[in-house]
Amino acid sequence: VKGVVDNxxxxxxxxxxxxxxxxxxKEVQIYTLDRPSAEKGLAKVDKEKLQLIAQRAEKATxxxxxxx
Numbered sequence: 001v002k003g004v005v006d007n008x009x010x011x012x013x014x015x016x017x018x019x020x021x022x023x024x025x026k027e028v029q030i031y032t033l034d035r036p037s038a039e040k041g042l043a044k045v046d047k048e049k050l051q052l053i054a055q056r057a058e059k060a061t062x063x064x065x066x067x068x
Contacts, residue, residue, distance in 0.1 A: 001032065001033060001037070001042045001043065001044075001045065002042070002043050002044075002045055003041045003042040003043045004039070004040075004041035004042065005039075005042065008045050008049055008053065013053055013056065013057075016057070017056065017057050017060050017061060020057060020060075020061050020063055021060065021061045024061075024063070025063060026063075026064070027063065027064045027065070027066065028057070028063060028064070028065045028066070029065075029066045029067075029068060030050055030053065030054060030065060030066070030067055030068070031050070031067070031068040032044045032045040032046075032047075032050065033045075047067065050067045051067055053065075054066070054067050
């Protein structure tokens with residue numbers, strides 16, 4: 001999500017990728033909000049940004065990351 005909480009910034013993504021490398025799942029699925037959030041100030045992440053995050057994670061870990 002982005003807004004009052006934003007987990008798409010470089011540092012948050014870096015930390016997430018580090019954890020993926022530690023956990024080593026077979027595959028990861030990432031997605032954004034589908035409906036309005038109960039928390040005001042949160043917004044959807046555009047698909048292009050999710051694709052960039054997925055590519056970055058796959059390159060760093062070799063783990064398949066699917067964007068929905």
